[in-house]
Amino acid sequence: MIEIKGLTKRFGNKPVVEDVSIKIQPGAITSFIGPNGAGKSTLLSMVSRLLDADTGEVLLDKNDVKKWKSDEFAKRVSILKQANFLNVRLTIRELVSFGRYPYSKGRLTIEDEQSVDQAIEYMNLTDMQDKFLDELSGGQKQRAFIAMVIAQDTEYILLDEPLNNLDMKHSVQIMKILRKLVDDLGKTVVIVLHDINFASVYSDNIVALKNGRVVKDGPTNEIINSEALREIYDMNIPVQEQNGCRICVYFNSHS
Amino acid sequence: MRNSTKLIILTVVAIICILLYGFYDIKGGFDYAFPRRMMRVGAMVITGFAIAYSTVVFQTITHNRILTPSVMGLDSMFEVVQTLIFFFAGSISIWVVNQYLNFAASIVAMVLFALILYRFLFRADKHPIYLLLLIGMILGTFLGSLVSFLQVLIDPVEYLSLQSRLFASFTNIKVELLYISIGILLLAFAYGYRIMGQLDVMSLGRENAINLGINYDRLVLNVLILSSVLIATSTALVGPITFFGLIVANLSYQFLVTYKHSVLILGAGLISVIALVGGQFIVEHIFEMNTTLSVIINFVGGIYFIYLLLKESRAAG
Ligand SMILES: Nc1ncnc2c1ncn2[C@@H]1O[C@H](COP(=O)(O)OP(=O)(O)OP(=O)(O)O)[C@@H](O)[C@H]1O
Ligand SMILES: [Mg+2]
Numbered sequence: 063m064i065e066i067k068g069l070t071k072r073f074g075n076k077p078v079v080e081d082v083s084i085k086i087q088p089g090a091i092t093s094f095i096g097p098n099g100a101g102k103s104t105l106l107s108m109v110s111r112l113l114d115a116d117t118g119e120v121l122l123d124k125n126d127v128k129k130w131k132s133d134e135f136a137k138r139v140s141i142l143k144q145a146n147f148l149n150v151r152l153t154i155r156e157l158v159s160f161g162r163y164p165y166s167k168g169r170l171t172i173e174d175e176q177s178v179d180q181a182i183e184y185m186n187l188t189d190m191q192d193k194f195l196d197e198l199s200g201g202q203k204q205r206a207f208i209a210m211v212i213a214q215d216t217e218y219i220l221l222d223e224p225l226n227n228l229d230m231k232h233s234v235q236i237m238k239i240l241r242k243l244v245d246d247l248g249k250t251v252v253i254v255l256h257d258i259n260f261a262s263v264y265s266d267n268i269v270a271l272k273n274g275r276v277v278k279d280g281p282t283n284e285i286i287n288s289e290a291l292r293e294i295y296d297m298n299i300p301v302q303e304q305n306g307c308r309i310c311v312y313f314n315s316h317s
Numbered sequence: 318m319r320n321s322t323k324l325i326i327l328t329v330v331a332i333i334c335i336l337l338y339g340f341y342d343i344k345g346g347f348d349y350a351f352p353r354r355m356m357r358v359g360a361m362v363i364t365g366f367a368i369a370y371s372t373v374v375f376q377t378i379t380h381n382r383i384l385t386p387s388v389m390g391l392d393s394m395f396e397v398v399q400t401l402i403f404f405f406a407g408s409i410s411i412w413v414v415n416q417y418l419n420f421a422a423s424i425v426a427m428v429l430f431a432l433i434l435y436r437f438l439f440r441a442d443k444h445p446i447y448l449l450l451l452i453g454m455i456l457g458t459f460l461g462s463l464v465s466f467l468q469v470l471i472d473p474v475e476y477l478s479l480q481s482r483l484f485a486s487f488t489n490i491k492v493e494l495l496y497i498s499i500g501i502l503l504l505a506f507a508y509g510y511r512i513m514g515q516l517d518v519m520s521l522g523r524e525n526a527i528n529l530g531i532n533y534d535r536l537v538l539n540v541l542i543l544s545s546v547l548i549a550t551s552t553a554l555v556g557p558i559t560f561f562g563l564i565v566a567n568l569s570y571q572f573l574v575t576y577k578h579s580v581l582i583l584g585a586g587l588i589s590v591i592a593l594v595g596g597q598f599i600v601e602h603i604f605e606m607n608t609t610l611s612v613i614i615n616f617v618g619g620i621y622f623i624y625l626l627l628k629e630s631r632a633a634g
Contacts, residue, residue, distance in 0.1 A: 110527075110528065111527060112523075112524050112527055132527070132530045132532040132533075133530035133532075134530075135530065136528065136529055136530025137530070140528055141524075141528050143524050146525075147522070148521060148522065149520060149522065150520045150521070151574060152576060156576070160518060160521060160525070160529060161529075163514070163518055163530065164529055164530040167514050168514030168517060168518075169514075214528075214529070
């Protein structure tokens with residue numbers, strides 16, 4: 063279980079994440095939403111140890127994440143950043159194989175190869191697995207990085223705007239895969255989303271951030287309503303019910 | 318061509334260079350000349366691998382392909398240490414006469430320098446590479462001026478003996494240091510063998526490396542010490558050859574397109590041996606000792622350095 067307690071981060075004098083305390087429900091999808099610059103990526107970076115907090119702590123199974131052994135932590139929690147840039151030239155398969163590093167330390171066993179195959183298959187990349195990343199479109203590259211995280215096969219999967227660059231079909235496909243990882247394999251997914259309709263349709267819980275603070279935290283159906291959304295985004299967003307899903311029609315709304 | 322084929326070709330060329338250097342035109346007694354030549358070859362192989370290895374790993378942990386420990390002022394630090402020793406203790410002091418003591422002093426100073434530099438420069442996340450380069454250059458110039466200033470104050474005879482130490486030379490190697498250098502290199506490779514996989518992951522960048530379970534800060538610290546010790550070793554053995562690491566590392570990246578450090582380091586090491594032994598052969602038999610290898614290397618290396626900078630800036634712009 064991941065628990066965030068009183069987490070604060072400043073850049074210069076400006077608090078970017080301020081006194082955030084939340085518990086991530088295990089075996090569920092939790093979406094982080096909120097305007098640009100709200101501190102979502104910064105929060106995720108602190109949970110995944112990419113960034114040190116100024117005050118407060120993040121606990122994984124009651125132990126501070128900073129006290130975990132690096133390689134043990136990597137078998138429990140994985141993160142995909144919002145922007146990914148590589149200095150080296152790799153094929154899709156080579157990149158995805160790196161996802162097995164916490165287990166194989168570079169020497170892939172047959173089981174490792176199978177996990178890699180499966181992750182590539184999940185992301186529909188089997189046909190192009192030997193292509194170099196710099197030969198791919200933005201969305202194909204994004205899928206390759208998601209495949210790496212899936213190959214890492216951790217209990218907790220943190221994804222920062224994974225739907226970046228993806229077309230509708232692949233976005234839906236990835237959300238369905240995440241749902242399956244949670245429902246069938248009991249994984250816990252934390253995902254930053256900008257399209258609140260994906261958050262509404264696929265997540266169990268929503269945490270809304272604004273100016274570094276948590277403004278809403280609860281089950282999805284308590285947060286996807288016009289009133290709460292106004293508080294988060296300062297916009298009037300009508301919410302409509304369609305086939306049991308709540309859809310936010312924000313395209314022509316005014317503030 | 319596969320990478321294994323390329324490595325075999327490099328090995329063959331390196332061996333040809335060594336044989337050529339060892340046997341070509343041996344005048345006078347074979348028993349006299351051959352062991353001396355082999356001693357030089359030994360020094361060149363050690364230096365070559367030490368510089369290649371330290372440059373590749375340094376560039377991996379700093380996530381760049383232009384800066385090298387030498388360019389960032391480590392070579393100047395060697396000059397500072399030697400000059401300070403001559404200035405305060407003199408050329409007949411134990412700090413000069415005892416090669417091991419001198420060697421130890423250089424290594425300690427260079428490692429400390431590297432750690433301080435790193436703390437300031439690379440730790441604070443993302444400075445643009447040109448800023449780092451500029452700081453390295455300024456630091457190098459500053460240390461260089463300090464050295465010149467002290468040298469003016471030194472007794473002229475002492476100064477000559479200091480000069481011979483500060484100028485890279487393969488004909489005038491310090492044989493006493495050969496064995497200890499081999500020992501250090503073997504230890505370094507033994508450690509390197511254990512962290513090869515971690516270095517491969519490191520080339521994906523800091524965030525991916527942490528995500529995949531690398532203890533980032535500790536690995537960076539260890540590798541930084543490793544690369545400083547290696548550069549200190551090669552500098553103590555033959556003197557500073559600033560741009561050499563830059564050339565061989567980048568040639569290796571270009572020739573062997575891979576992320577695997579075992580391949581990159583081996584390739585860069587073999588290229589080093591070819592360049593040093595082959596180059597020394599040319600210097601001795603074609604230029605007939607009218608120039609020195611370090612002059613040629615720094616000349617060619619400087620041009621290559623500018624080429625890399627231009628290429629980088631075009632890619633960035
Ligand atoms: N390294 C940094 N140095 C200084 N300020 C930073 C740094 N990283 C982030 N910030 C600032 O912190 C704030 C929060 O950034 P963060 O990336 O966490 O936002 P976000 O919620 O992920 O936004 P987006 O939806 O645009 O990705 C922003 O105002 C940003 O300018
Ligand atoms: Mg963000």
